[in-house]
Amino acid sequence: MRWGRAYFALQAPAGAAWWIGVAVSPFIRETTLGSLDPLIVAVFDLPLFVLASALAAFAVRAAAWTATVWTLLVAVALAGYAIVTTEAGWGVLVMIAAAGGSVIGLALVVLGRIPTEWIIAGPFAFRPAAVHRPTGHLASTFGQLVLFWGFFLAAVPLLIEMFEDRLGLGIPFGPYATWAGAALLLPASALGIWSAITMALIGQGTPLPAAMASQLVVAGPYRFVRNPMAVAGITQGVAVGLMLSSWLVVGYALIGSVLWNYAVRPLEEADLAARFGEPYRRYQRAVRCWIPRIPEHRREVAAVD
Incomplete structure (x- = not known):
């Protein structure tokens, strides 16, 4: 709860400072509100955002709910307004x-924690894959790659880039950004495919939580980092952002890495520790999550094998 209250304690004066900026600076007013009448917006926003955030800082749960719901509504409404008028992009x-x-502050105030376990509820719950021939796991894995790469590395980045262009939020990239992105995308994609094949053939499963590997995988790229598919996916996202010259797409990839590291990874690692016990814990100690430690870990990983 303390961190949630601290967040709202910062949000309240930040909102007040923004309104002061709107009052004294035409630039801030135009870039964040466009042609909207600031007086009309302020009538609602000052009590429902600034005042409610201040009260939420004192652990008033109703105020935390009010500030959060209002902020979500404003974000959606302002995004719609900005897409139609091409104004207020930075405000969005x-x-x-x-x-x-x-939303995070509300969870901390109401629940005292962030309920990351909701991410793996229902169809996304961790379950070992059904027993199939290796070719069956391989076919499922490549189908998943096509689906997920098509969505997260093509459809979503293109939508973000269109949004960025529509609202005039673009920041010039260097002349070689596209080539740098392509040079980064190729090895990252190769790493992702290598990891997927290893997971399917040795782990007897797929990258999906609902069809996880039924065997502990410490071979192939998993000898060097514990999560090579995550490393590959994040790098691919950054590469696509460079190719599109979109800082928002690069940010999308980096934010995704933070969410995965702090929300999904702890749940996944707890599940692996519960299923594979001490062999996984030895592997966890021997191999880092993100940064390879090649010379020092070979003997320890061989012991896990």
Whole structure:
């Protein structure tokens, strides 16, 4: 709860400072509100956002709910307005960030924690894959790659880039950004495919939580980092952002890495420790999550094998 209250304690004066900026600076007013009448917006926003955030800082749960719901509504409404008018693009980004922070702050105030376990509820719950021939796991894995790469590395980045262009949020990239992105994308994709094949053939499973490997995998790229598919996916996202010259797509990939590291990874590692016990814990001690430690870990990983 303490961290949630601290967040709202920061959000309240930040909102007040923004309104002061709107009052004294035409630039801030135009880039964040466009042609909207600031007086009309302020009538609702000051009590429902600034005051509610201040009260939430004192652990008033109703105020935390009010600030969060209002922030989400404003973010959605302002995004719609911005897409139609091409105005207030920076205001949309600010409100999206505030909405995300408010949701996290609300969870901390109400629950005392962030309920990351909801991520793996229902169809996304961790389950070992059904027993199939290796070719069956391989076919499922490549089908998943096509689906997920098509969505997360093509459809979503293109939508973000269109949004960025529509709202005039682009920041110039260097002339070699596209080539740098392509040079980064190729090895990252190769790493992802290598990891997927290893998972399917040795682990007898797929990258999906609902069809996880039924065998502990410490071979192939898993000898060097514990999560090579995550490393590959994040690098691919950054590469696509460079190829599109979109800082928002690069940010999308980096934010995804933070969410995966702090929300999904602890749950996945707890599940692996529960299923594979001490062999996984030895592997966890021997191999880092993100940064390879090649010379020092070979003997320890061989012991896990």
